[in-house]
Amino acid sequence: MFKRSFVKPIIFILVLVFILAFGYAYSNGFCTYTNGYGPGMMYGKGNGSGNGYGPGMMYGYNNGQSSYQTIPTNQLKSFSDLTGNVAVNDKNNSVTFNDQNPVIPIIASPNDNAMYSFGVGNLINPTIIVRKNANVTLKLINNDDDMYHGIIITNTAPSYPYMVMMNISLAFQYSAIRPLPYEDKQSKLLATGSTEFSANTPGTYYYICQVPGHAQHGMYGKFIVLDK
Numbered sequence: 301m302f303k304r305s306f307v308k309p310i311i312f313i314l315v316l317v318f319i320l321a322f323g324y325a326y327s328n329g330f331c332t333y334t335n336g337y338g339p340g341m342m343y344g345k346g347n348g349s350g351n352g353y354g355p356g357m358m359y360g361y362n363n364g365q366s367s368y369q370t371i372p373t374n375q376l377k378s379f380s381d382l383t384g385n386v387a388v389n390d391k392n393n394s395v396t397f398n399d400q401n402p403v404i405p406i407i408a409s410p411n412d413n414a415m416y417s418f419g420v421g422n423l424i425n426p427t428i429i430v431r432k433n434a435n436v437t438l439k440l441i442n443n444d445d446d447m448y449h450g451i452i453i454t455n456t457a458p459s460y461p462y463m464v465m466m467n468i469s470l471a472f473q474y475s476a477i478r479p480l481p482y483e484d485k486q487s488k489l490l491a492t493g494s495t496e497f498s499a500n501t502p503g504t505y506y507y508i509c510q511v512p513g514h515a516q517h518g519m520y521g522k523f524i525v526l527d528k
């Protein structure tokens with residue numbers, strides 16, 4: 301008798317605590333990361349930098365390099381031209397950046413046949429290769445006309461689930477660019493963002509789009525850091 305009378309209240313309290321906890325988490329962006337993304341949250345609120353993603357933009361998180369610029373759509377080609385000591389190998393679909401300070405321009409959704417893809421040079425989702433300790437400048441441009449795209453370099457190998465951000469870790473500090481808006485057709489502008497990081501640990505990594513479902517649909521490629 302004594303025991304039984306406590307069961308219902310305890311269940312009630314547990315349910316209440318759950319609801320409150322969920323509500324709190326939701327109001328704070330649903331979920332915090334503990335795997336190196338810093339203060340970012342899913343459905344991130346940004347950090348007040350006012351960079352136009354608006355509240356509730358999925359997977360917004362900032363690593364201190366969150367702003368984006370726009371360039372005229374007709375400058376896509378010059379933006380994405382490969383510069384420096386670069387070897388493009390279309391036989392094995394790889395691009396090797398031999399410089400110590402490589403600039404890697406990546407096009408999200410390079411054409412209508414490759415919406416869920418990245419383009420580097422004229423290759424689709426190529427293996428990107430850099431030297432050990434390269435100081436990489438990663439530049440992303442979103443050429444899509446109706447989807448956001450971002451990029452993260454991760455240790456986590458495919459395959460990727462729909463909610464990919466919950467299931468990956470960041471390969472290098474700052475090796476990510478938050479999702480960029482799609483083309484502004486009226487003003488003919490494309491959004492670009494960039495980040496810099498040190499490829500300080502040789503190994504095989506992957507670059508992926510963190511927007512839900514995109515990596516699952518194949519929006520990723522290999523990223524290799526050579527050991528010399």
Ligand SMILES: [Cu+2]
Nearest residue numbers: 449509511514
């Ligand atoms: Cu994407």
